[in-house]
Amino acid sequence: MLATATPLLRRFWYPLMPLATLADGPRPFRLLGQDLVLWLDGDGEPAVMEDRCCHRTAKLSKGFYQDGRLACGYHGWEFGRDGRVLRIPQLPPERQNAGRMGSRAYRAAARYGYIWGALEEPLFPIPDFEEEAEGFRRIDEFYEVWNCAGLRVMENSFDNAHFSFVHRASFGDQGHPEPAKLEIEEHPDGFLMLTEVPVRNPEIQKKVLKMESDTTVRSMRGRWYMPFLRKLRIRYPNGLSHSIVTAATPIDDRTSQIVQFVYRNDTEAEAKAEDVIAFDRLVTEEDRDILESTDPDVPLEQAGREYNMPSDRPGVLMRRMLSALLAREGGAPLRASA
Ligand code: FES
């Protein structure tokens, strides 16, 4: 499956950019190979539009905010969130012709500090995270581009067999490569995976976990939301909850916008956000290095192109569920995987 060749992927919400980035003006973003402009109107409401002015095609991301609207940087035509031209500064009020012209607008939402967008009617809503209701603190961790497919990132985060190797320098225990057992509960929009993983507790982690032991156990509830969003809730024996939300928003076939934030049930006084980020940074870099070496074309049908072992079950299920959804909703990919 190549992202831009799979129209079904247009029917999901994706987090695109931190809302704060849009405070001073519009910004460009590429989603599934399509150039978009992201911006906030005068009420702080988010907008996602094609990055092309309907006058002379200039990129609207080169524009600026004018009276709560998006003004094109070329001749100043002003747009509303629905993409319609609301004002043409060169014309007197009686000749504005408001609303007849416009650039294409897409669905936009503001959640969890990010602007989200969907290119077509979404199949599922943006997930609710129970940590919000539980009053956990949220720490923004990463916003960066990775050179790999979103599905590889998702599979990796449900892969109990990689810790001992990819993370051998951080928390992985190379002496115990047997993957932990897991249970999976299927949901219409993804699945929930339950597992308990014994891990090493390195010095850097002892500080943020407030645990002195050299090893510990992670009770993990991993929730996969189709296609490229996951939340991994890790509980430690001392009651600490660390929930990692990771999205791999598809920029194009080879690149993903990684958005990661965490929820914690402790306080800044107990564990500094910067220390929490430092440990996750280390672990994430280990994943990134290996994931960027993988093939961006992920075969949904196995057919011998990639071999499996039993612990690959979550990833195989992802492929199977996406394949079934494609058959039901989206038809075949535009380009067959070679
Ligand atoms: S190109 Fe945008 S106003 Fe002319």
Ligand SMILES: [Fe+2]
């Ligand atoms: Fe990992």
